Amino acid sequence: SSSSSSSSSSEESEAEGMGYWMDDVGYWTDIMMRRAVEIQRTFKPNELAAVFWSLGALQASSSSSSSSSSSSSNSCRLLTRLEFGTAGLRGPMGGGFNRMNDLTVIQATQGLVAYLKEVKKNCHESKSISIAIAxxxxxxxxxxxxxxxxAQLAACVCxxxxxxxxxxRGFTCTPLVPFxxxxxxxDAGIVVTASHNPKQDNGFKVYWSTGSQIVPPHDVNIKNSIDANLKPWAKYEPDSIEANPMCKDPTQQITSLYFESITKAxxxxxxxxxxxxxxxAYTAMHGVGERFIRRAFKDFNLPPFVAVKQQGSPDPTFPTVAFPNPEEKGALDLALKTAKENGCSLVLANDPDADRLAAAELxxxxxxxxxxxxxxxxxxxxDWQWRHFKRANPSxxxxxxxxxxxxxxxxxxLRAYAQAEGFQYMDTLTGFKWMGNTAYQLAKEGKSVLFMFEEAIGYAVGDVVLDKDGVSAGAVFAEMAASLRREHKKTVHQHLDSLYTRVGYFLSHNHYVRSNDQKIMGAIFDRLRNGGKYWFKCGDYVIKSIRDLATGFDSSRKDQKAILPKSNVLTYEFTNGCVITLRPSGTEPKLKYYIEHAGKDPGCTLKELHSMARVLIMEMLQPIKNGLKYHLP
Known part of the structure; x- marks a missing residue:
């Protein structure tokens, strides 16, 4: 009953000093979102009992009308928990266990802190724990x-x-935390950001002591620690946390050190x-990047850029773009317009948290x-990094x-370039966390990592930051473009063509198919794996080697055992040099494919790439049979 519910809840709150209500049998719904957020912060037993009664009735109603979209949304919020994974937390802000809100952030931080203490205890370390938060x-x-x-709540927990x-203090670009x-x-780092996700989203990204994002087993261990620490430990007061002696302000010191480090290196x-x-011309895409990239340009002694005024100030509504990702079609339209109006030949763009970089040339x-x-x-x-490494180490x-x-x-x-120049190349699983942690291990072995990148416009130039960094990459790209123009009278695109002439034209067709039916996605991969009897041809194209990270199989190796960790990723390399990799998205109901072909003649290479892509998509994905929307080149 309402009275017994409020009585028992009140006693628990008073006994444990909780300022936040939290219980897995509670229900939050769409129409109660704002009220739910308030309930988290100020426990009012009588009011909460009334809310319980209302939500119980609403949940019963929702259960009886399963065709309702609001019912599905409510059930998602009420019956599932926002999952902690290798990217930490990410999801829409709002009320519910499956949303980013005060409670889920408190729980995540408590789990992280508890796990760090356990690690210290097991290692017999007495040094105090410290966490960077931005x-x-x-x-x-x-x-x-x-x-x-x-972020303030995370600091409260700490x-x-x-x-x-x-x-x-203040809005901060993501690279400063791993730095x-x-x-x-x-011991760890936290960045509260959803990067280039839609405006309703937020995230809780975690870095380990390596300076890279967490990888197994830490992700699973932190998740388990969160589950063991769901009840808030105290009534947290975020508005006063900055005055707490346990809350330090690293802003000025670390920002200065970061720019000194990237400039020197x-x-x-x-x-x-x-x-x-x-x-x-430069755009911050309504994010936090402009003041950081401006400082980088100044420290590199580069002339000031022309800022896209409509997108320069941080704005959480992202009013001029449908999706705040520089890769999205139309996202650079304002930047290109600004460039044309001001006689700029180069456009640079960061995503909203400034860890990615996009570029265009006019x-x-x-x-x-x-x-x-x-x-x-x-x-x-x-190429820029390699040429200057050789210049600095001529002997x-x-x-x-x-x-x-x-x-x-x-x-x-990059593999072909490394083979031609004689240095070492390694690939990793998708995601900068894998590259960053690999670079950390290589450094421990006395090896040097000059550069890392992923096709999703993420780059780590040098080893100053072991994660993608759109600020340092932006300054380096600008210096490279200026040098090409000054010393070689070349545009960046012309220099790219010269690299293609030297190494080969590596052309790609990357896209995805979308399906909310996981059975279809699973069936596609099952058919390709064929119970371990892998295909040796696709259409008329002969397959040279297959790597299946889900089973640990790699036919290109003598022992046929894959080196990379287990993951649902299939890669086929064909006798003509074409490579296709297929994997499910980790955040969306998509099957992504990446097709690349190389050759000496750009026209012939592109023609063959398109021909192969059409065959591979139709044969491997069977989009018509599976009812999938598809894109052919």
């Missing part, structure tokens, strides 16, 4: 939720548990940069625009300890 500008005014509030919280964790030997022509006549002579793909930017920056002839990395779905042009 946040972007995302907010949901409707629910009085924001990245800042979530302070209560006698863990040092190094909380950045701080690495260079200040922190990555700026090659500070005096010549100041004489550059290259004009660049040719005024023939009125053309080339938007560089992530793979193209990757090989351009790789070195043994490159066996020099590495570059990219993800397994990124271009194999």
């Amino acid at each position: 946040y972007d500008h995302r907010a949901s005014p409707q629910h009085d939720l924001s990245s800042k509030r979530f 302070a209560f548990a006698e863990v040092e919280a190094h909380l950045f 701080m964790v690495k260079h200040k030997a922190m 990555l700026c090659r022509y500070p005096s010549l940069n100041g004489k550059s006549d290259l004009k660049i 040719d005024a002579n023939n009125d053309t625009i080339h938007s560089f793909t992530g793979n193209e930017i990757g090989i351009l920056l790789a 070195m002839t043994d490159y066996s300890n020099i590495y570059m990395l990219n993800s397994t779905v990124s271009s194999k042009m």
Whole structure:
């Protein structure tokens, strides 16, 4: 009954000093979202009992009308918990166990802190625990939720548990946290951001002491620790946390150290940069990046860029773009317009938390625009890094300890470039967490990683940050473009063509099919695996090797055992050099495919790529039979 519910709940709250109600049998719904957020913060027994009664009736109603879309949404919120994985938490802001809100952030932080303490105890370490925390500008005014509030709550949990919280003040770009964790030997880092997700989303990204995002077994262990620490440990007061002696302010020191570090490690022509006549337009995509990239340009002694005014200030509504991802069609339209109006030949763009970089080049002579793909930017920056490494080490002839990395779905042009130049190449699973942790291990072995990238416009130039960094990459790309223009009278696109001529034209067709039916997705992979009797042909194209990370099979190796960790990723390499990789998306109901073909003639290579892509898509995915919308080149 209402009275017994309020009585028992009140006694529990008073006994444990809880300021937040939390119980798996409670129900939050769409129409109660705002009220649910308020209930989390201020426990009012009588009011909560009434809400229980109303929501119980609503849930019963929802259960009897399963065809209702609101019923499905309510059930998702009420009956599932926002899952903690290798990217931490990410989801829409609002009320419910399956949403980003005060409670889910408190639970995640408590789980992380408890796990860190367990790790320290098992390692017999007495050193105090410290966590770096930063946040972007995302907010949901409707629910009085924001990245800042979530970060403050995370700091509250740390302070209560006698863990040092190094909380950045003000909106901060993501790369500063992995930088701080690495260079200040922190135990972990938290960034509250949803990167380039839709405006209603937020996230809780976790870094380990390596300075990279968490990988197994830490992700599973933290998840289990969260489940064991669901009840808030205290009544947290986020508005006053910055005055707590356990809450430090690293902003000025770490920001200065970051820019000093990237300038020292990555700026090659500070005096010549100041004489550059290259004009660049820049957009922060309504995110936090502009003041950071402006500082990077200043420290590299590059001329100031022309900012896209409509997108320069942090704005959580992202008013000028449908989707705040520089890769999305139309996202760079305002930047390109600004570039044309101001005579700029280069456009640079960060995603909202400034860990990714996009670029486009305008040719005024023939009125053309080339938007560089992530793979193209990757090989351009790789070549830049390699040429300057060789220039700095002219007597070195043994490159066996020099590495570059990219993800397994990124271009194999980096592999061909490494083979031609004599340094080492490695690929990893998709996601920068795998590259960052691999780079950390290689460094422990005395090896040097010059560059890492993924095709989804993420780059780590050098080893200053072991995660993607759109700020340093932006400054390096601008310096590279200025140098090409000054020394070689080349555009960036012309230099890319010269790399293609040297290494080969590596052209790609990357896309996806979408299905909400997981059975269809599973059936596609089951058919391709064929019970371990893998295909040897697809259409008329002969398969040279197969790597199936789900089963650990790799036919290209003598022992036929894959090196990379287990994952639902299938890769086929054909006798003509074409490579296709298929994997399910980790965040959306999509099956993604990446097709790349290489050759010496761009026209013939593109024609063969398109021909193969049409066969591979139709044969492997069977989109018509499976009722999938598909895209053919």
